[in-house]
Amino acid sequence: ILGGYEARPHLKPFMASLQLDGQHVCGGFLVAEQWVLSAAHCTEETGDKLFQVLLGAHSLTEQEPHKRLYRVRAQFPHPGSNKHNNKDDLLLLQLEEKAELNADVQVLPFQREDRDVAPDTVCEVAGWGITSHSGRRPDRLQQVERPVISRDVCNHRTRHDGTITNNMMCTDSRRRDTCKGDSGGPLVCGGVAEGLVTAGSRVCGNYKKPAIYTRLAPYAAWIDGVMASADG
Numbered sequence: 001i002l003g004g005y006e007a008r009p010h011l012k013p014f015m016a017s018l019q020l021d022g023q024h025v026c027g028g029f030l031v032a033e034q035w036v037l038s039a040a041h042c043t044e045e046t047g048d049k050l051f052q053v054l055l056g057a058h059s060l061t062e063q064e065p066h067k068r069l070y071r072v073r074a075q076f077p078h079p080g081s082n083k084h085n086n087k088d089d090l091l092l093l094q095l096e097e098k099a100e101l102n103a104d105v106q107v108l109p110f111q112r113e114d115r116d117v118a119p120d121t122v123c124e125v126a127g128w129g130i131t132s133h134s135g136r137r138p139d140r141l142q143q144v145e146r147p148v149i150s151r152d153v154c155n156h157r158t159r160h161d162g163t164i165t166n167n168m169m170c171t172d173s174r175r176r177d178t179c180k181g182d183s184g185g186p187l188v189c190g191g192v193a194e195g196l197v198t199a200g201s202r203v204c205g206n207y208k209k210p211a212i213y214t215r216l217a218p219y220a221a222w223i224d225g226v227m228a229s230a231d232g
């Protein structure tokens with residue numbers, strides 16, 4: 001997160017850190033007791049290695065009462081996801097067991113009504129992604145508030161030039177923005193997850209490249225279907 005600030009500890013109990021060998025790679029959030037939602041692009045450099053999922057954390061390193069690292073039983077990237085564009089950039093992770101819910105570990109509902117969030121709506125996004133252009137990695141969860149911008153503005157030829165589909169949404173990226181390591185985290189508007197951070201152009205903090213999110217409502221059936229099929 002660029003231009004943000006440290007979140008109030010454990011006030012975002014849905015936040016997940018996707019880790020490899022103890023290293024934060026991407027964000028995500030608890031969408032059901034045994035399921036975390038993140039971005040398919042997060043698996044690009046991991047090959048077929050499975051993530052571990054850290055829940056209940058504020059600091060990535062310090063001991064905290066409800067912090068717990070979960071093994072992943074299976075990972076389900078959306079079948080339409082690929083490394084050449086931002087389409088269908090979703091990843092469902094089934095935890096080895098149901099997460100133990102408590103004050104610091106809670107499920108976050110996602111938007112199921114397929115209607116655009118109004119432009120200028122102020123939403124918030126959190127993550128352990130880099131906090132500077134030099135790549136400084138925070139130990140504690142950061143957050144920032146960002147206004148939604150219309151798809152038309154976001155698709156302007158000087159911005160994302162027509163690549164933002166109806167399944168995507170954008171927020172202003174002037175100074176305050178998402179960046180490397182924030183992918184997969186939720187864009188929360190009015191207490192509901194409306195989108196998932198996607199790296200898009202990988203640019204951070206430049207107003208000419210608004211932040212892009214995968215809208216969640218269009219994928220409600222896919223999310224429910226995977227969870228139902230794998231839960232048995």
Ligand SMILES: NCc1cccc(NC(=O)c2cccc3[nH]c(C(N)=O)cc23)c1
Binds near residue numbers: 199
């Ligand atoms: N503001 C939009 C936004 C949201 C989330 C992430 C990003 N930016 C990256 O993720 C990024 C940036 C720079 C080098 C990078 N290398 C890699 C990589 N996977 O090797 C990713 C990146 C941008």
